[in-house]
Amino acid sequence: MRICYLIPGCGVSGGIAVICQHTERLQARGHEVYLIVDGRLGDMSWFPGQSVPVLPLADYPEAVDILIASSWSTAARVPLLPAKRHGYFVQSDETRFHPPGSGWEHITRLSYVIPFNYLTEARWIRTWLQTNFGHKAALVPNGLDASIFYPCEPLAPRGRRPRILLEGAIGLPYKGMYEAFAAVKEIDAEIWCVSSFGKPDPAWRCDRFFSSVPMDQMRAIYSSCDLLLKLSRVEGFFGPPMEMMACGGAVVVGRVTGYDEYIVDGENALVVDPLDIPAARAAVQRLLEDTALRERLIANGRATAARWTWEASIDRLEQALQGFLAEPSRALSAQQRAVAESVAYFYGELRGEPMLPKPRAIPSNIHLAADPTELLVGRLRKQAWFRVLARWLVRGYQQWRSLVKAG
Incomplete structure (x- = not known):
């Protein structure tokens, strides 16, 4: 074909x-x-x-x-x-x-x-x-393309603090990046961010920012982080949570259309209302503190990613x-x-850009049906005496309006 x-x-x-x-x-x-x-x-x-x-x-x-x-x-x-x-x-x-x-x-x-x-x-x-x-x-x-997404060497060695990844187009409000940054603001963690459109606000806490990352470089970012927080409000079948699962990370997502295509709350991820910032913060904190829960979600996430083959x-x-x-x-x-x-x-x-071909010009010897008044006015406009009369009438009307206002 x-x-x-x-x-x-x-x-x-x-x-x-x-x-x-x-x-x-x-x-x-x-x-x-x-x-x-x-x-x-x-x-x-x-x-x-x-x-x-x-x-x-x-x-x-x-x-x-x-x-x-x-x-x-x-x-x-x-x-x-x-x-x-x-x-x-x-x-x-x-x-x-x-x-x-x-x-x-x-x-x-x-x-x-x-x-x-x-x-x-x-x-x-x-x-x-x-x-x-x-x-x-x-x-x-x-x-899930297993040749692209798998655990690999992190971009930077992990330190004492956990590392949280926020992913989404900052310039599109429905991607929930404002809410994600607000949710992690008070958490003692290193914050990384990936955005294909827009940059973090200077007031947001962001330790490392990546813009328009090629796909085969994303696994190193996923593998560098402990947890992905994604609070989109509009999705179809979103890929980053599954990609993070394949790379060995834990996931917290917003309850958005399409999340339940492969995510089960409490089994392979934690799910919250995408506009509930305190709930998102609590879910992230819970995963960072509860090692057993985090490891169980990571293991189940890897198994989930393995089932979705192209x-x-x-x-x-x-x-x-x-x-x-x-x-x-x-x-x-x-x-x-x-x-x-x-x-x-x-x-x-x-x-503002026509998608269809422009219509052909109508020959001058063909007359389309129109309102008789419009045809008459159109013909009168071509007459010099009519244009002079029209200007005189307009001036007279303007003078009359001035006298009415003054009186």
Whole structure:
């Protein structure tokens, strides 16, 4: 199969990393795979062994079997590009990325109305798509790449104090980094932080900061720390807690959508309300003080990570894609394409960059039906005497308004 994933950019991202796992492994199975960038091309060497061709939108290949949207910002573009089947790999309810009631929230929700061939990484997203939009999505769970995440030599020897890792994009409030820093503020520990977007506030206590870390360097950071605290409020199937488990660390997470795909409170992690800072602080302190509990969670976490293999997930992905091609009903109809074009039109309006071709100019000898008054005013505007009369009337009105105010 010739398969393309449309991605919004090339920067370090958990969502893009998952797509790279899809594309690299599909390519290894003999499929012709491309990453198409709807934006600026960039360096993707942050993903270990990245070898799938990365193309700009202008070089979109011919005879594509399946084209897959990877996010809300690419979903509007995908139906406009030629392919036998159009898919949408949904990694979260991305309406939550935007302010409630905003145009961006609404246009993101409309992306789920388009009748794509749906794929998703989490059971809760599959249920959400079925319940809210009537889509039956193929489930392709995320895996853990054991060749990337495993215990290794720490970046710095551990000292007397324990070391706590906070991970998440600081510039995105829903990643909960403010709450995480507040939770560890009074704990006697060394604080490390990893962020792909944004830096710690100078008022926050941070002993070591890492920005946009390549994936194959993350295991050294995980292996340097005793505990990961992650208080995201929006996730799909979040990878860092499982990565920390694979590297031999303990985990405290917020109760966020997707946490229960593999986390069991008290078995392989501790789970708290992501906005309850005192509860998060107490959970971290408990793990630091209770050695037996910490060691039990670490052992169970390693066993959890070992069960989530990428090969099993790619088996599911390959079967789903072959199924999409096998069923004639999986192709977009003319009516469905029209819906997709309307979504693309309004998305382009919001971002100030049209996604659809400009309409052809209407020949001067063709007159469209219009309100008779508008046609009359339009003709009068072309007359010099009418423009003079209009200016005289406006001046007279302004003088009259001045006299009324003065009186």
